[in-house]
Amino acid sequence: MDFSKKLSDLKQQHLYRSRKVTDGAQDVKTVINGKSLINFCSNDYLSLANHVQVKEAFKQGVDKYGVGSGASHLVSGHSLAHHNLEEILADYTGQARALLFSTGYSANLGIFSALKDELDWVLQDKLNHASLIDGNQLINLPIQRYKHNDLDSLNKKVAKQSGQGMIATDNIFSMDGDQAKIDDLQKIANFSNATLMQDDAHGFGVFEPNIPENSIYMATLGKAAGTMGAFVAGNEDFIEFLIQKSRSYTYTTAIAPAICVATLKSLELIQKGEQKAKLLTNIDFFRNFSTALGLPIANSHSAIQPLIIGESEKALSVSKKLYDQGFYVSAIRTPTVAKGTERLRITLSANHTQTQIEKLLTSVKYALQ
Ligand SMILES: Cc1ncc(COP(=O)(O)O)c(C=O)c1O
Numbered sequence: 001m002d003f004s005k006k007l008s009d010l011k012q013q014h015l016y017r018s019r020k021v022t023d024g025a026q027d028v029k030t031v032i033n034g035k036s037l038i039n040f041c042s043n044d045y046l047s048l049a050n051h052v053q054v055k056e057a058f059k060q061g062v063d064k065y066g067v068g069s070g071a072s073h074l075v076s077g078h079s080l081a082h083h084n085l086e087e088i089l090a091d092y093t094g095q096a097r098a099l100l101f102s103t104g105y106s107a108n109l110g111i112f113s114a115l116k117d118e119l120d121w122v123l124q125d126k127l128n129h130a131s132l133i134d135g136n137q138l139i140n141l142p143i144q145r146y147k148h149n150d151l152d153s154l155n156k157k158v159a160k161q162s163g164q165g166m167i168a169t170d171n172i173f174s175m176d177g178d179q180a181k182i183d184d185l186q187k188i189a190n191f192s193n194a195t196l197m198q199d200d201a202h203g204f205g206v207f208e209p210n211i212p213e214n215s216i217y218m219a220t221l222g223k224a225a226g227t228m229g230a231f232v233a234g235n236e237d238f239i240e241f242l243i244q245k246s247r248s249y250t251y252t253t254a255i256a257p258a259i260c261v262a263t264l265k266s267l268e269l270i271q272k273g274e275q276k277a278k279l280l281t282n283i284d285f286f287r288n289f290s291t292a293l294g295l296p297i298a299n300s301h302s303a304i305q306p307l308i309i310g311e312s313e314k315a316l317s318v319s320k321k322l323y324d325q326g327f328y329v330s331a332i333r334t335p336t337v338a339k340g341t342e343r344l345r346i347t348l349s350a351n352h353t354q355t356q357i358e359k360l361l362t363s364v365k366y367a368l369q
Contacts, residue, residue, distance in 0.1 A: 014312040015333055025050035026226075028351045030328060037328040038356050040346050045206055045303040046275040047351035048226025048266045057265035058227075061258030069254035073100075074243070077254035085260040086231070088267055093209050093217060095233035099242055102255050104201050104220035104230040105131040110246035111197065111216060111232060112139050120163025123154060125180065127173045129199060130336075136168075148173075151184050158192045165194040171210075172202035175337050175345060177300030179203070186212035201230075202302060205270045206279060209233075224303075225266040229255045278350040279303060286348055286357050293365050306332075307344040307364065315342040321367035327360050 010016040023031045026049040030039040048054050061081060071077035082100055089098035101107035112135030122136050126148045136143050147153035154167065167189050169180040182198060189196040197216035200209060205224030211217045211233065220230040232242060242249060269275060286305055290297045298306050309315040315331035322329050322344075332345045344364070348357070 014316055020328075028349055028356070032328065035326075037323070037326055038352075038360065039328045040348070040352075040360055041328055041330040042347060042349060043202070043223035043303075044226055045202075045224040045279055045347070045349055046226065046266075046270065047278075047349045048224070048269060048275065051226065051266075051269065053269065054226055054262050054265045058258050058262035061256075061261030064261070065257035067256055067258065069256055071254070072250060072252055073254045074250055079254075079257040079260075081257035081260040081264075082254060085263055088264060089231050090233060092267060092271075093211060093219075093233040095211065095217070096236045097239040098231045098233040099239045099249070100255065100260070101230045101232065101249060102252050103228070104199070104218065104222070105134075106248035106252060107218050107220075107230040107232055108132050108135045108199060109138060110242065110248035111218060112136060113247040114242050114245035115139070115166065118164060119166055121161040121165040123157050123161070123165065123167050123194075125149065125169045125173075127176060128168060128170050129174050129201070132168050132170070132199060148176075149178065149180060151181065151188065154185070154188055158188060158194070161192070161194075163193070165192065166197055166216075167192075167194050168197045169199070170202070171198045171200040172207075172302045172304065174202055174304070175332060175343070176306055177202075177298060177302040177304030179207075179302065182210045182212065186215060189215070202304060205266075206276060206303060221263050221266075225263055225270065227259050227263045227266060229259060229263070275350040279348060282348045282350065282352050282354070282357060285354050286346075286361070289358060289361050293361055295361060295365060295368075303348045305346045305348065307346060309342050309344065310340055312342045315344060318364070318367045319344060322360070322363055325363045325367075327363060329360075 020032050026042055026044050028039055030037050065079060065081055069077040086098045086100055101110055108131035116139040122141050124132055124145050126145045133143060146157050167185055169185060171180050186196050195216060200219040201223055204219035217233045222228040287297050309318060312333040319329055319331040329344050329346055333342045
């Protein structure tokens with residue numbers, strides 16, 4: 001296998017990916033190679049990853065539980081900290097039970113793997129996250145996608161299915177920031193012998209969960225909650241079924257219990273609502289200021305505010321110009337987004353100041369010229 005040739009091909013197509021090493025806590029201000037930057041590409045929407053109370057809870061968790069869980073949940077890795085967090089997450093989402101997974105990626109794979117023998121078809125929104133597509137592939141059902149957020153397209157595809165199915169959607173779409181029409185999707189699921197599954201990775205903690213009866217709900221804890229991990233919430237039988245059948249639940253080490261103690265504190269702060277109010281104010285401010293500058297804004301009221309550029313090379317060059325001006329905004333290219341929709345994925349956090357947002361947008365306008 002000629003990896004060297006493959007890598008140089010990627011470079012030539014402006015699709016080569018590289019990591020930037022940040023030095024310090026995940027926060028609005030970050031340092032890369034000694035350069036101070038304002039971070040506009042973190043999913044730490046509520047600025048909880050470096051919150052003093054969350055860190056304190058984490059330290060207390062380490063004192064009580066040590067640093068590792070030591071085993072999978074079904075062996076000896078399921079501690080009281082995991083159990084308490086599951087109960088609080090169930091309450092928070094208004095469901096009978098919740099089940100923790102180590103990441104959102106593995107939670108999605110785990111849902112699909114558990115449902116392998118139950119499903120005859122799956123329909124997915126065209127812009128669903130890669131983990132939903134990979135889960136679908138894992139169970140050997142064809143990947144069938146309806147047009148993004150398009151109920152007519154979904155209805156037409158549903159009419160061609162037979163047997164038991166699942167309609168899967170992101171709630172807030174990870175690269176576009178817009179929102180799925182959960183109530184309408186549930187209506188379609190109801191009359192088509194299907195279960196609705198939503199991935200609320202980017203809505204959880206920012207918007208109230210909307211979980212129709214008998215639907216499947218997955219959310220992650222590494223974004224607005226500021227820690228890591230994920231959970232699925234639902235009725236008693238479904239959660240017990242996942243414990244029995246979900247391979248990515250069974251065959252992996254449980255997250256550190258201290259992370260669960262920290263996440264309990266995050267949830268307390270989420271429920272207080274102060275960080276969320278700051279984030280929502282920042283989202284409004286960003287959209288108004290973009291409009292005032294004549295910048296295109298997307299149909300997104302979430303923390304994800306994409307700026308479509310349309311070419312990998314240009315997206316990289318704008319991202320680089322912003323970097324030089326002191327702003328860290330990543331360029332998103334194919335295959336993460338469709339060719340021709342390459343973009344800057346700007347993400348807002350509660351602790352951004354309006355001055356930082358103003359300066360970013362002014363620099364974006366300049367970089368686009
Ligand atoms: C919509 C969506 N689902 C799932 C995931 C995976 O979550 P995690 O990062 O916890 O594996 C992500 C993360 O990027 C996501 O954006």
